[in-house]
Amino acid sequence: MQKDAYTLILEAIEAGDYKPGSRLVESELAERLGVSRTPVREALQRLETQSMLTRDGRSLIVATLDHNQLAELYTVRTELEGLAARLAARHATDEEIRVLKSMVTEDRALLGGDPRALSRANKRFHKQIHLASHNRFLVQQLDLVHRSMALMANTSFAAEGRDEVAISEHDQIVQAIAARDGDAAYTALKAHISKAFETRLRVDAGELRLR
Known part of the structure; x- marks a missing residue:
């Protein structure tokens, strides 16, 4: 089409x-x-x-997001993403879990490479979790949130050392979903988004360098 x-x-x-x-x-x-x-x-x-x-x-x-808008966006994203992970632990099919596991493996091969390629892979990974929640209304809201994420000039994956840590966090999220542990999946994904926000703030403050 x-x-x-x-x-x-x-x-x-x-x-x-x-x-x-x-x-x-x-x-x-x-x-x-x-x-x-x-x-x-x-x-x-x-x-x-x-x-x-x-x-x-x-x-x-x-448009450009100011500091307050960025904080508001991450607040909403953290809760919605966490909910998606909790629901995915409950509703994801075995096939969807295998796809998530394969994404983590494939994304490790991108470490140290182009941050934009890692960013695209990251978006695919999160989108797969959204879909695995099997809640169309949640998916719609997350689509709106991720559309606004495009208004950020740089990906947090461009920060030195962030890519490898983020992939490990992805692995923890998938392991929790595969174990059908909704609470652990919720906590792991919220922590992952919180760390990404912290990294972005540190980059903006000049504490971390971009690759």
Whole structure:
């Protein structure tokens, strides 16, 4: 199925092609996407309504999260992700658990490499847990949260030493889900998100360097 202009622009923001503060020009986007300006205009209006874009005079730019917004986002994400892990421990099929285990193994091969590749793998891993919760309303809310995560300029995986620790945390989460231990899965995933937030704050404060 062909993707619409909204999806293509959103994916470009999530991929880092358009970073926070980047100006989006309707005519340039239409040419890049190979579509007319009307669907691009509609997509930009939709993204502005969703607070993914903001106005700078007459121009639209990719929004930036301030410190308070970042804290609010991580507060919501921590609780929703923890709930997803708890439900996954209860409802995940054996096949879904095997996929999660294989993701951890495959992602270890990416350690020390491109932080953006690790970030993409991280998103796939978390999305798999969301789906394994088998709760469509929770998945929808987490999709909204993760869409807003695209407004952060850098991935926490770019911080020195974070990638290896994060993969180990993923392994602990999967082990808890496989053991059908909802409390342990909830605790492990909440701790994982909390550590990611702490890492991001330390990067912003200049305590940690990016690779």
